[in-house]
Amino acid sequence: MSTDSRSILDACYRETVARTITTVAQVRSFLERYTWEIGHEEIYRRCFELVRQMHWGLFRDLEREDHPELWRLIVTADRWHPDVGDLKRKINTSSLYCGFVDIHSYTAFCERNKLNYSMIEMLDSMIQREIREIARRNGCVSRRTGGDMIILVGAAAGAMINTVLGIIDYFSVRRTIRSNELSETRTGYQVAMPDLSVSAGIAGGLGYSSVIITQDGDLSGSIVNTAARLQSFAGLLAPDRSSLVVTGQVHSALRNGSEAHFSFFDYGRIHFKGNDVPVYEILYSEADFRKLEYQQEFTTLLDTIRKGLWRERLLPDVLNLADRVLETRHNDRSRFLDVIRELRDIRDLWASQDRLELLGEGLQHLADSIRAVNDFDPVVQRYLDQTADLFVRAGEEYRRRLTQAVRDRQDSIFTGKERRIMRLAERISTLRDRLLERGRRTLPESTRRKEWNATLDFHTKNLRFEIYSGKR
Numbered sequence: 001m002s003t004d005s006r007s008i009l010d011a012c013y014r015e016t017v018a019r020t021i022t023t024v025a026q027v028r029s030f031l032e033r034y035t036w037e038i039g040h041e042e043i044y045r046r047c048f049e050l051v052r053q054m055h056w057g058l059f060r061d062l063e064r065e066d067h068p069e070l071w072r073l074i075v076t077a078d079r080w081h082p083d084v085g086d087l088k089r090k091i092n093t094s095s096l097y098c099g100f101v102d103i104h105s106y107t108a109f110c111e112r113n114k115l116n117y118s119m120i121e122m123l124d125s126m127i128q129r130e131i132r133e134i135a136r137r138n139g140c141v142s143r144r145t146g147g148d149m150i151i152l153v154g155a156a157a158g159a160m161i162n163t164v165l166g167i168i169d170y171f172s173v174r175r176t177i178r179s180n181e182l183s184e185t186r187t188g189y190q191v192a193m194p195d196l197s198v199s200a201g202i203a204g205g206l207g208y209s210s211v212i213i214t215q216d217g218d219l220s221g222s223i224v225n226t227a228a229r230l231q232s233f234a235g236l237l238a239p240d241r242s243s244l245v246v247t248g249q250v251h252s253a254l255r256n257g258s259e260a261h262f263s264f265f266d267y268g269r270i271h272f273k274g275n276d277v278p279v280y281e282i283l284y285s286e287a288d289f290r291k292l293e294y295q296q297e298f299t300t301l302l303d304t305i306r307k308g309l310w311r312e313r314l315l316p317d318v319l320n321l322a323d324r325v326l327e328t329r330h331n332d333r334s335r336f337l338d339v340i341r342e343l344r345d346i347r348d349l350w351a352s353q354d355r356l357e358l359l360g361e362g363l364q365h366l367a368d369s370i371r372a373v374n375d376f377d378p379v380v381q382r383y384l385d386q387t388a389d390l391f392v393r394a395g396e397e398y399r400r401r402l403t404q405a406v407r408d409r410q411d412s413i414f415t416g417k418e419r420r421i422m423r424l425a426e427r428i429s430t431l432r433d434r435l436l437e438r439g440r441r442t443l444p445e446s447t448r449r450k451e452w453n454a455t456l457d458f459h460t461k462n463l464r465f466e467i468y469s470g471k472r
């Protein structure tokens with residue numbers, strides 16, 4: 001490179017670092033001040049590399065050779081240099097996918113190894129370099145957005161899935177995914193690390209047509225928000241193991257592809273902030289495939305809810321699903337005899353149609369018992385909790401309605417003597433309530449204050465106020 005060319009390069013670098021130049025188009029305009037020479041070709045490419053590293057953000061590793069489909073989607077290539085270009089700012093496509101990956105126990109790992117910096121440095125290298133390489137091999141780009149969060153972008157659903165499954169496999173001590181399609185990613189670093197599970201969510205495809213790329217190279221749009229919420233949902237599904245969930249659009253794209261080393265569990269439409277999203281969990285291990293054994297019962301419950309069959313089918317379908325989950329996820333049913341007995345008792349109570357007001361209380365007790373069962377499906381648990389809440393409220397209203405029905409029909413239900421006793425009992429009950437209320441008001445203030453403080457002490461013995469941020 002001639003002295004003049006070096007001076008031009010230095011000047012171009014200075015303006016790029018000063019953010020006067022932020023695009024390749026501006027680099028070309030800068031070079032047009034000078035007579036174009038052979039050496040300017042190298043200046044042009046070097047300045048593009050600097051612009052890409054400084055201003056492409058999430059896409060700074062994007063290269064035409066490694067990411068041909070993604071490059072075509074989001075880069076306006078130079079007419080004479082197709083491997084040089086500028087990021088598009090608004091993209092209208094159904095071929096873009098976004099994912100978030102959260103590394104579980106990252107903070108705990110760093111805390112455990114705070115005196116062993118080499119282990120923390122090793123994990124940092126894995127996240128910064130190896131994960132980026134896994135993404136590159138699948139034609140995707142990645143960027144670490146926090147200590148334990150990674151964002152992924154790709155141009156194909158299968159490539160995104162393989163990237164996440166590659167990350168899951170990479171952070172596992174033993175290989176968890178049997179597939180020749182996934183890249184071999186294990187290194188000496190990985191062998192020295194403990195198991196680290198991840199939760200991930202992927203959105204994109206049809207329905208996410210408009211995406212904005214900001215001046216800093218970040219992605220903006222509903223696709224990003226949905227992927228982030230899916231990742232949180234994946235963390236709820238499996239707080240202690242790796243999990244991956246995708247939208248219905250991603251599921252459709254995968255069903256049309258050739259990927260066969262995983263299966264799907266249909267969770268139906270899950271309500272996230274602002275909208276309902278069809279959600280599928282990707283099942284990739286032999287243990288996860290057993291989940292499919294209660295897919296039919298789950299789908300039946302979803303269909304019952306969709307059709308509003310609250311009276312006829314809700315309770316039996318919820319109980320059938322809970323029973324099937326216990327049978328599928330836990331081979332030794334003898335460990336849950338009490339839970340199974342509770343299920344049977346509620347079924348019997350429902351079948352008899354007697355004392356229906358007790359169903360809510362029974363369901364709440366069953367839900368609490370199942371909550372203590374390790375690895376019970378948390379979404380099924382939530383449906384069980386919601387059904388219990390519904391039947392508790394219904395039971396209270398049912399008692400009130402039955403009581404009123406008795407009052408309305410007491411002439412045909414009770415004898416004359418019984419009716420007189422009823423009226424007397426109601427008058428006595430009303431009088432008792434009035435006397436107690438007057439007595440409470442006339443107690444000395446010191447006594448009322450003492451009892452109030454004792455009540456607070458009792459209920460706050462193990463109370464801890466906290467603001468929940470959505471992640472433990």
